[in-house]
Amino acid sequence: MKKPEKTNVMRILDQKKISYEAHFYDSEEAISGMEVATVLGQNPKQVFKTLVTIGASKRNYVFVVPVWAELNLKKAAKAVGEKSIEMIKSKELLPLTGYIHGGCSPIGMKKFFTTTIHETAREWDTIIFSGGKIGCQVEVALEDLAKVITFAVQDICE
Numbered sequence: 001m002k003k004p005e006k007t008n009v010m011r012i013l014d015q016k017k018i019s020y021e022a023h024f025y026d027s028e029e030a031i032s033g034m035e036v037a038t039v040l041g042q043n044p045k046q047v048f049k050t051l052v053t054i055g056a057s058k059r060n061y062v063f064v065v066p067v068w069a070e071l072n073l074k075k076a077a078k079a080v081g082e083k084s085i086e087m088i089k090s091k092e093l094l095p096l097t098g099y100i101h102g103g104c105s106p107i108g109m110k111k112f113f114t115t116t117i118h119e120t121a122r123e124w125d126t127i128i129f130s131g132g133k134i135g136c137q138v139e140v141a142l143e144d145l146a147k148v149i150t151f152a153v154q155d156i157c158e
Contacts (some may be wrong), residue, residue, distance in 0.1 A: 008108045009132035015138065016148055021139040022131060028104020030134055034069025040128070040137065044068045045120065047137070050104045052097060052113070056083035060096065062070060062115040064106050064109040069118065069157040079116050079154045103133040107148055115151040117142070122153060 004024050006014075013020045020110050025039040037044040040109045044067050051063045065071050081141055090101050097109040106115050107130065121127045127152055132136040145151070 004136065006104075007132035007136055008134075009105045009130075009138055011034065012108050012137065012148060016112065018140065018144045018147060020070075020144070023137040023139060025135055025137075027102075027135050030100075036126075036137065037067055041152045042128055044130055045095055046124050046126070048117070048121065048127050050091060050106050050130055052088050052104065053085040054088050055080065055084060060113045061086065062106055062109070062113045064117040064121070064127075064151070065157050066118060066120055069120075072156060074158045075154075076116065076156045079152065079156055080114055099130075099132060100134070103130055103136075105130040105132040105138075106151070107138075107145075108132055112149065115149055116156055117151050117153050118157050119153050119155050120157075130133060 023040050028051050033047060033049040034044055037047040047067045048064045053061045063071050063076055073085055094100055097104060126139045126141050128137050128139045
């Protein structure tokens with residue numbers, strides 16, 4: 001396998017001098033987060049997915065949750081002070097974030113959205129999430145991630 005090229009996420013981490021580990025897998029299309037964890041031989045409790053939502057106020061929010069879990073929309077809305085939130089439509093993802101479904105990362109979106117990470121992330125020295133394209137994940141310590149994006153850590157899952 002040829003050495004994959006760096007993604008914007010990796011360039012941003014490099015720029016901020018943040019140490020990370022890149023994980024690559026072969027896939028042309030989006031696969032589930034559980035499949036990603038399996039392919040990489042990683043614990044699904046340590047592998048996270050990035051979900052983009054829209055609130056009743058029409059503001060967008062990003063939630064980063066373990067791949068085995070479901071986002072609880074009521075808890076998520078409460079976490080960001082919204083009456084309600086819902087997932088954005090898949091076709092809205094690219095124009096809004098610059099990322100496609102299956103390759104969405106909390107780092108390097110077109111603009112920053114209020115971000116909340118599920119509290120189980122604190123249980124790990126590092127968490128693994130999309131490196132900004134299908135087939136690429138990055139592993140970063142939570143305290144290092146805080147040097148790149150602003151986020152809250154709360155219970156937002158079922």
